Amino acid sequence: MLLGFLGISLSFCHRPLEIVEIPDEHRFRKVVLTEETMDPTALSVAYDGKVYFAEDIGTIKVYNPNSNSVSIVGQLKVFSCGEEGLIGMTLDPDFEINGWLYVNRTVSDFMDMPCGEVYKNPEIRFEDPTSNQLISRFTVINDTLDMSSEKVLLKAPNQHMRHIGGSLAFDGDGNLYISIGENTHPGFLNPYAPLDERPGRKNYDTQRTSANTMDYRGKILRIHPEDDGTYSIPSGNLFEKNDPLALPEIYVMGCRNPFRISVDKETNTLYWGEVGPDAYADIPRGPRGYDEINATTEGGFFGWPYFIANNLAYAKYDYDTEKAGKLFDTNRPENTSPNNTGKKILPPAKPALIWYPYAASEEYPELGEGGRTAMAGPVYHYNSNNNSILKFPSYFDKALFIYDWMRGWIKVVRIDENGKLIKIEDFMPSTRFISPIDMQFGPDGSLYVLEFGTTWGANPDARLIKIEYIQGNRPPHIEIAANKSVGTTPLTIHFKSEGTVAYDKDDNLKYEWKFNSKEVQSSERNPTFTFKDPGIYQVTLTVTDNEGATATADLQIKAGNDAPQLTIDMPSRGSFYWDKDKIPYRILLTDKEDGSLANGDIDPSKVQVSLEWMKGNYTLETSTNGMGTLKSQGEKLIGESDCRSCHKTSERAIGPSFLEVAKKYKDDLDATDYIAQKILSGGSGVWGDISMSAHPLFSKADTRRMADYILSLAKEKTNIKEMGVEGIIDISNTHGKEDITFVLKASYTDLGASGMEPITVSAIKMLQPPKLEAENFSTQRDALSEVGDNGVSMGFASTYISFKNIDLTAVDSITFGYSYKGPECFITIRTGSPDGEIIGKARFTNIPKSKNKLTIPIKETSGSQEIFFLHDKAPDIHEEIYLDWISFHKRE
Known part of the structure; x- marks a missing residue:
């Protein structure tokens, strides 16, 4: 895959890439340096290994590797809300001599007003700018910010309109690069290029910023700071x-939003990530x-809002008639907006x-x-003279590291001396990675990374980490x-160390256990x-290989009180009613x-039933205590998506909590369809100006299930009945209510x-309806659930769907609701794994009807286990079988 850097001039002095084997992932060690941070945004590693990092609320901190401690360098007053705040920071190339530190922060006339009120006030946000992005220089003395030393280099207007950018970086010539976002409202449910030129709508027109040569916004600026606090x-x-x-x-x-940039000081190549529309x-x-990774060694216009990706063009758009006009010309872009100065x-x-x-990208599926x-x-840049034993190897010499905040990955990009992309490789x-938001190589050749945390908001899992490369013998x-x-x-306990390995020297591992002693x-x-x-005991295991490399792990034991044994007994009853x-x-x-309880020692009223x-349909999943947790399909889908990056269940993050959404729409009869569509298409405006990502990869049926789960959070629990420690569950007439669990x-x-x-x-017992919708599977391999609103399509040999924690004790036969038009094929029913015991096999033939039923007997089986429905057919048969539902019949 060779894709050219069209129109970009690059002058590299690189030797040809050395062909060596990619290092084993296990040679990299992820070390948590500190969790003493909240909303971290930017980092910079100093010459002595200290790591300075900024927090959105205006705090600058430093991690000292000598003392393994964190201290506050200074606290700046900022307007912190959403993407605004202390969003950029870097150290001067001569920081060792001058102690200069540069920041990009939001200041506003309304810094004492709650940000929610600012965002709701159109007079503040839609009139003349009331805030600025300040690019300032401070002096750090003994790890303390000298507040009187501030030199303001540059001010960029900010209208609290999102897309702030904010990154700072120096090149090899001492030039400072400043990224500033378009600061434009994308428009409600309007996720294309915002080009609204109508009167009173200028803040919906990014031609006034990104495409305006007289505005700092939507740009990456380059200046040369001078010693006196000015710039050339x-x-x-x-x-x-x-x-x-x-x-x-x-x-x-x-x-649009060049949120994080970097500059290769050896070649002065500027790289930046561009966060695209929804x-x-x-x-x-x-x-x-599209999101983009861009690179250049010369000034240029990189398209927005007229082009995106590899110069895919937008059209002139009439917002009144909602008609698209002529496409913009890449060779001669023209900004005729009345908002252009x-x-x-x-x-x-x-x-x-x-x-x-x-x-999935056709060009870059990786x-x-x-x-x-x-x-x-x-x-x-690999330095053979660097004596650090933790430095990255020469394999990565001159490789670009890119990352994605939402997807949580880091990739290695290879570019040749002519600026052409060679390949993209996985890294670890x-x-x-938990929302990586900034990274930099330190003088020791290790990679330092700020992990922002799970959601866009205050995160307990935010942290500063270091990725080290372990040369030679690994612990x-x-x-x-x-x-x-x-x-x-x-209390007698049997301990195990199965799975313990030495990656390099695995002979004669030495084990040292400490149970309740220092010896x-x-x-x-x-x-x-x-x-x-x-008592409470910390059991420690230290393992040493035959070269002396060691590693330690521990486990807590609580002796003195045994856990009760609690089970629910339903004789001769499986998973279904x-x-x-x-x-x-x-x-x-x-x-x-x-x-x-049986002997009367325990008061039955102390047992809650x-x-x-x-x-x-719900899934019973094994939890850490082994008792199981119940999840609806909608909750499961949300947990597996990126929704948790912007929303929490009951607390506000960058977006509203799911509980807030449920309360707002609990009386709306059309709420399920409305929320499902919002999940699909994204949008903004209902809960403030923050744009929520679209999720086009979900089916309509899936987004409806997600919406149902969200709305269920505000429903009164009128469907709960207190029960005794023994009794009878009386299932009423369920005709027409097959989906009650x-x-x-x-x-x-x-x-x-x-x-x-x-x-x-605790213990839990789930009684499912005897008819399961195929698309509510627990796991799958190559099965597609996007066909229509229900069912799954199984088109490949060995495709399967499975359902976890199913007990077939009372079942003697199964019926499939399906459609199939092809040669003979089979669905084999197995327990435990795709290769587990066969308990039934269904033979399907070409029947012209679109909807069919097939009933087969199954082998008598019992016990809760995962049940697999495996598509067996010849590899050269390409017809798909479509499973709609599976029903289970009671043994007479």
Whole structure:
């Protein structure tokens, strides 16, 4: 795949790429340096290994590797809301000498007003700019910011309109690059290029910023800071210094939201990630949305809002008639907007180096699919004179590192000496990074990364990490487990270290276990130990290979109080109920300290038992306590998507909480369809000005399930009934209500013992309708659920769907609802795994009807397990079988 850097001049002095084997992923170690941060935005590694990092609320902190501690360097007053705040920071190239630190921060006339009020006030946001992005220089003395030393280099207007950019970076000549976003409202449900030229709509027209040669916004500026706090204009910027219709600071224009940039100081190549619009379909008005990675060594116009990706053109658009006009010309872009105060004729547009949409990219499939926020990281330069044992190897010499905030990956990009893309490689592909927001190589050759955290908002999982490369012999990897972690004394526990490996020197590993002492108490690989006295113990395992490399892991044991044993007994009953069933149950409970329920030692009123009935199919998933958790298909889909990046269940993040949404629309009869469509198409305006990403990869049926789950959060729990420790579940007439799921829950908290805290245990039993919709599968391989609104399409040999925690005790036959027009094929039913025991096999033939039913017997089986429905056919048969539903019949 060789894609040219069209129109970009690059002068590299690189030697040919050395062909060497890619390093083993396990040679990289992800080390958490600190979690003492909230909303981190930017980092810069100093000459001595200290890491300075900024937080959105205006705090600048420093991590000291010598003391492994974090301290506050300074606190700046900023307007912090959404993308605004302290959003950029970098150190001067001569920081060791002058102590200069540069920041890009939002200041406003309304900094003391809650940001929600500012965002709702049209007089503030839609009139003349009331805030600015300040590019300032401060002096750091003994890791303290000298507040009196501020020198304001540059001010860019800001109307609280999102897309702020904010990154800062120096090149090898001491020039400072400043990225500033378009600061334009994309328009409600209007995810294409915002070109609204109508009176009173200028803030919906990005031609006033990105395509305006007299505006700093939608640009990457390049200036040369001077010692006295002013700046000069370096030669080679996009426009002449004395041009009356262009700002001389402009280096790159035509940007939407260049959120994170980097500059390779050896070649002075500028790289930046461009966060694109949310449109998910090509229409006459213009192409779908793409994120971009861009690169240049000279000034240029990079397209927005007239072009995107590899110069795909938008059309002139009439907002009154909603008609698309003529496509813009890449060779002669023309800005005729009445909101333009600069040149009308712009330089020819330059294409992106890499571009990718929500869907899987045809050009770059290795970038994945889903939500996207492209960012450009550093170029690595291998230094053989660097004595650090943690530096990255020469394999990555002159490679560009890019990353995606939403998708959580880091990729390695190879570019040849002519600026052509050679390939994109995975970096630590089995590792998901938690919303990486900035990264830089340090003087030790390690990669430092700021992880912003799960959602756009205050995150407890935000942190500064370091990725080290382990040369030579690597420490062992340890797995430690125990057959139990709590119990009454004397407590005998069997420990295991299965899975412990030494990547390089795996002979004669030495095991050292410490159970309740500072001294080594066992050298066995899988020892047994008895804790005689009550208490909380930290068990430590240290493993050493035959070259002396060590690793340590620990496990907590609580001795003195055993966990109660709680189960729900439904004799001869599996996972399903049938019409007018009367299902007996009883709660079985024993506790070593408290006694048993059956013997009368435990008061039945201390056991909480409830029966809940809910609409829809649910999945029972094993939880950490082994008791299981119940999830609707909608909740499961949300958990597997990028929705959690912007929304939490009950707390506000960058977007509203799911509970807020549910309360707002709980009385709206059309709410399910409305929310489902918003999930598909994205949009903004209902909950403020923050744009929510589109999710075009979901089917309409899936988004309806997600909407149903969200709306369920505000519904009153009128479908719960308190139950006794034994009784009968009376299933009423379920005709026409095949999608009702019954859930029996029980929980008990013991009294504690031997000074140890009480332990709560729970059990859950789900009774499903005897008809499962095929698209509600738990797992799948090559099955497609986008065909229509229901069902799955199975087109390949060995395609399967599965359902977890299914007990077929009371089932003797299964019926498939399907359609199929092809040669003979089979669906084999297996338990446990795709290669597990066969309990039934269905033979399908070409029947001309579009909807068919087929009933087959199954082998008697019992116990909760995963059930697989595997498509068996000859590999050269390409016809698809379409499964609509699967029903289960009660054994007579």
